[in-house]
Amino acid sequence: MIGAGPGGLAAAFKLSEEQKVLVIEKNLWGGTCPNYGCDPKKLLYGVIESKRQAALFTRDGVNGDLNIDWKALMAFKKSYTDSIPEGTEQGLEQAQIAHVHGAANFIDSHTIQVGAVNYRAENIIIATGASPAYPDIPGKKYLQNSNDFLAMENLPPEIAFIGSGYVSIELANIAAQAGAKVHIIQHNKRILRSFPEEYAKKIVSAFASENVTFHWDSTVTKIVKKEQQLEVKINDKEKLTVQKLFTAMGRPAAIEKLALEKAGIHNSKSGIEVDDHLRTAAANIYAVGDVVDKKVPKLTPVAGFEGAYVADTILGSTAPISYPMIPHTVFAGPELSQVGVSLRWAKAHPDDYKINEQDVGSWYTYLRIRDTNARVTTIIDKRSQLLAGAVVYATAAEELINYLSAVITEKLPAAELSQRIPVYPSVASDLKYFF
Ligand SMILES: Cc1cc2nc3c(=O)[nH]c(=O)nc-3n(C[C@H](O)[C@H](O)[C@H](O)COP(=O)(O)OP(=O)(O)OC[C@H]3O[C@@H](n4cnc5c(N)ncnc54)[C@H](O)[C@@H]3O)c2cc1C
Numbered sequence: 001m002i003g004a005g006p007g008g009l010a011a012a013f014k015l016s017e018e019q020k021v022l023v024i025e026k027n028l029w030g031g032t033c034p035n036y037g038c039d040p041k042k043l044l045y046g047v048i049e050s051k052r053q054a055a056l057f058t059r060d061g062v063n064g065d066l067n068i069d070w071k072a073l074m075a076f077k078k079s080y081t082d083s084i085p086e087g088t089e090q091g092l093e094q095a096q097i098a099h100v101h102g103a104a105n106f107i108d109s110h111t112i113q114v115g116a117v118n119y120r121a122e123n124i125i126i127a128t129g130a131s132p133a134y135p136d137i138p139g140k141k142y143l144q145n146s147n148d149f150l151a152m153e154n155l156p157p158e159i160a161f162i163g164s165g166y167v168s169i170e171l172a173n174i175a176a177q178a179g180a181k182v183h184i185i186q187h188n189k190r191i192l193r194s195f196p197e198e199y200a201k202k203i204v205s206a207f208a209s210e211n212v213t214f215h216w217d218s219t220v221t222k223i224v225k226k227e228q229q230l231e232v233k234i235n236d237k238e239k240l241t242v243q244k245l246f247t248a249m250g251r252p253a254a255i256e257k258l259a260l261e262k263a264g265i266h267n268s269k270s271g272i273e274v275d276d277h278l279r280t281a282a283a284n285i286y287a288v289g290d291v292v293d294k295k296v297p298k299l300t301p302v303a304g305f306e307g308a309y310v311a312d313t314i315l316g317s318t319a320p321i322s323y324p325m326i327p328h329t330v331f332a333g334p335e336l337s338q339v340g341v342s343l344r345w346a347k348a349h350p351d352d353y354k355i356n357e358q359d360v361g362s363w364y365t366y367l368r369i370r371d372t373n374a375r376v377t378t379i380i381d382k383r384s385q386l387l388a389g390a391v392v393y394a395t396a397a398e399e400l401i402n403y404l405s406a407v408i409t410e411k412l413p414a415a416e417l418s419q420r421i422p423v424y425p426s427v428a429s430d431l432k433y434f435f
């Protein structure tokens with residue numbers, strides 16, 4: 001196993017019940033998600049969201065200044081992340097999984113080199129994840145990435161991000177709510193490509209009143225350091241001065257130092273090419289997680305699902321991979337979530353789908369928390385009358401989308417939902433009204 005993130009570890013633990021396993025990790029045990037991805041991000045987000053939500057109630061009983069103490073926030077984050085690598089390594093030891101710290105590369109399809117040592121294996125799983133893309137421009141050495149953001153000891157007064165995908169939007173929200181002036185430099189006019197444009201625009205509007213400036217059709221062409229400031233040249237014309245500039249323009253697969261060609265493994269620009277069993281061009285080598293060239297989203301639960309699937313395959317299962325519903329969420333204060341058939345597809349196929357767009361800000365669930373802009377779209381398959389997809393922009397959207405995802409998976413008809421008794425008032429008690 002090369003890589004000890006969610007993908008590699010899921011495979012390692014499952015395989016170790018029946019086979020001898022070696023896990024190789026060049027950086028922190030646990031990989032991106034718990035060390036410098038989902039978990040520390042959502043930990044910061046939780047505090048930031050508490051502040052944002054409390055500020056909505058200043059006319060309703062919340063008193064006093066609501067400020068974020070960045071140092072205390074970071075100490076809170078570290079109280080979780082500091083123990084992750086050691087805890088993960090202990091987990092490997094307890095499961096008696098052999099593990100080596102170092103960067104791996106292929107010698108041939110059965111041999112991996114780590115430093116001066118070669119390891120031979122019957123099967124190999126590549127789970128090396130992805131790492132941030134950098135633009136090739138003068139001054140690129142002054143750029144930082146999401147790992148640096150999540151380890152930042154002080155929050156500077158003014159920062160900027162290149163790109164407006166998941167990473168940029170989530171981290172910009174944290175920084176802006178914590179008091180920084182934030183710039184988002186985007187080479188076109190579209191944020192969050194994997195979400196419907198009409199919903200992404202709601203985030204643009206919400207950010208505009210939160211100290212965030214979008215620079216559309218803008219490309220960073222040069223970065224110059226002047227004492228503690230960075231002068232950022234945009235489109236070779238405009239100049240922006242910030243204290244930190246973060247690249248957030250996608251995460252290419254981490255394959256460059258693996259020497260894949262020595263094992264006969266093929267890759268594209270999007271990652272390692274695999275078949276429907278996640279097998280690479282070399283029959284005994286598999287790839288899972290963010291490193292794979294695939295159509296499904298590159299997310300932690302997907303990496304874990306694939307890791308467990310490949311373990312089963314190595315242990316004898318022959319079924320091709322079949323993905324369940326994959327809901328996804330951007331944590332942007334509030335959250336934007338989506339699952340199933342996309343709104344774009346549904347709009348392009350009006351004979352097949354009924355679209356139910358509802359502003360739910362006046363519903364009791366959202367009214368009581370002053371989430372006046374909350375909106376839910378459900379997409380109903382006209383033939384079966386079953387839920388096929390949904391988009392939610394609301395506080396706790398990630399919870400509602402999980403319920404809606406289960407409704408799709410279990411093919412629950414509206415009548416069946418009326419036969420269940422949820423806690424009231426709760427997000428689940430609204431479910432039957434979305435049909
Ligand atoms: C800021 C941020 C926030 C995110 N938030 C979310 C979220 O909220 N929800 C969500 O589902 N996903 C989120 N993600 C994505 C999620 O972190 C990834 O999808 C997930 O970590 C992928 O798991 P993986 O095992 O494929 O790769 P990784 O977790 O990246 O693990 C790969 C491991 O391989 C190691 N490695 C690489 N090359 C070698 C080598 N040659 N030799 C040995 N080891 C090597 C790396 O050091 C790394 O530890 C976020 C990502 C980022 C960056």
Ligand SMILES: NC(=O)c1ccc[n+]([C@@H]2O[C@H](COP(=O)([O-])OP(=O)(O)OC[C@H]3O[C@@H](n4cnc5c(N)ncnc54)[C@H](O)[C@@H]3O)[C@@H](O)[C@H]2O)c1
Pocket residue numbers: 135162163164165166167168170186187190191192248249250251297298299328329330331
């Ligand atoms: N909440 C979550 O689930 C979550 C959070 C963070 C990251 N992630 C995962 O990490 C991945 C990477 O996130 P990301 O935000 O880095 O990537 P992304 O693909 O979401 O967004 C990349 C952004 O960079 C822009 N861009 C692309 N090429 C560019 C160029 N040459 N110059 C300038 N801008 C350019 C794109 O237009 C886009 O706005 C996500 O796709 C997702 O799989 C998930």
